[in-house]
Amino acid sequence: MKKKVILYSIFAIVFSFAMEALGGAFYLLRDPAVDSFAASPLTPPPIVFPIAWTILYGLLAASFALILIRSDGKEGLLYLLNGVLSVLWTYIYFGKANPGGALILLVVLIALTLYMFYRAYQTDRLAACLLLPYLLWLAFATVLTYDLALLN
Numbered sequence: 001m002k003k004k005v006i007l008y009s010i011f012a013i014v015f016s017f018a019m020e021a022l023g024g025a026f027y028l029l030r031d032p033a034v035d036s037f038a039a040s041p042l043t044p045p046p047i048v049f050p051i052a053w054t055i056l057y058g059l060l061a062a063s064f065a066l067i068l069i070r071s072d073g074k075e076g077l078l079y080l081l082n083g084v085l086s087v088l089w090t091y092i093y094f095g096k097a098n099p100g101g102a103l104i105l106l107v108v109l110i111a112l113t114l115y116m117f118y119r120a121y122q123t124d125r126l127a128a129c130l131l132l133p134y135l136l137w138l139a140f141a142t143v144l145t146y147d148l149a150l151l152n
Contacts, residue, residue, distance in 0.1 A: 004069065005069055008065055008068035008069050008073065009065040009069075011065075011068065012061045012062075012064035012065035012068060012079075013061045013065070015061075015064070015079075015080070015083060016057045016058070016060050016061035016064060016083065017057055017061065019057065019083035019084075019086055019087050020053055020054065020057040022087045022090070023053070023086060023087050023089075023090040024050075026087070026090040026091045026094050026095050027090060027094050029094075029095065030094035030095065030097075031094065031095060031096065031097035033097040034093070034094055034097050037097075037099070037148055037151070037152045038148070038151040038152055039148070039151075040143070040144045040147030040148055040151070041147075042140075042143060042144055042147065043144055052137060055133070056133060056134050056137055059130045059131070059133055059134060060079070060082075060083075060130070060131070060134060062127075062130050063079075063120060063126075063127040063128070063130035063131050064076065064079040064127075066120075066123075066124045066126060066127035066130075067079065067120055067123055067124060067127050070123045070124045070127070071123050075119055075120070075123055078112065078115065078116045078119060079116065081112065082109065082112055082113060082116060085105060085108065085109050085112065086109065088105060089102055089105045089106060089109065092105055093145070099145055099148040099149040099152060100149045102145050102149075103142065103145045103146055103149050106138060106141060106142045106145055107142070109138055110135070110138050110139065110142065113131060113134060113135050113138060114135070116131060117131045117132075117135065
């Protein structure tokens with residue numbers, strides 16, 4: 001049992017922060033057009049984003065680990081899909097300079113995360129609660145992306 005907890009925890013942490021690193025790479029390799037986008041008046045200072053995402057990926061990793069441990073790995077697929085879609089959002093927004101496409105993907109991400117919350121709540125309530133800041137951030141990101149899609 002202890003070995004399983006350690007392995008699932010390491011996997012959840014490595015996966016979550018690998019997704020953050022991939023997203024960061026797409027940001028660094030962004031299309032130059034992104035830098036010319038008119039910003040939403042709600043856009044926080046640039047330093048907020050890496051801090052927020054590091055915290056959010058930490059919470060996602062903790063939730064993911066709890067779900068893997070409590071469900072014997074069966075419920076982890078939703079977290080894997082969420083991580084891939086999150087990276088895809090970064091690619092679409094920054095790599096392709098496409099806020100409209102990114103907005104559509106954000107709606108999908110929110111729906112998936114709500115389903116993840118529902119499923120997690122049935123398995124481990126703490127794991128579900130750890131998803132709430134991520135859901136709030138996705139909602140805020142949707143408002144920002146909507147503004148950017150309209151402005152650009």
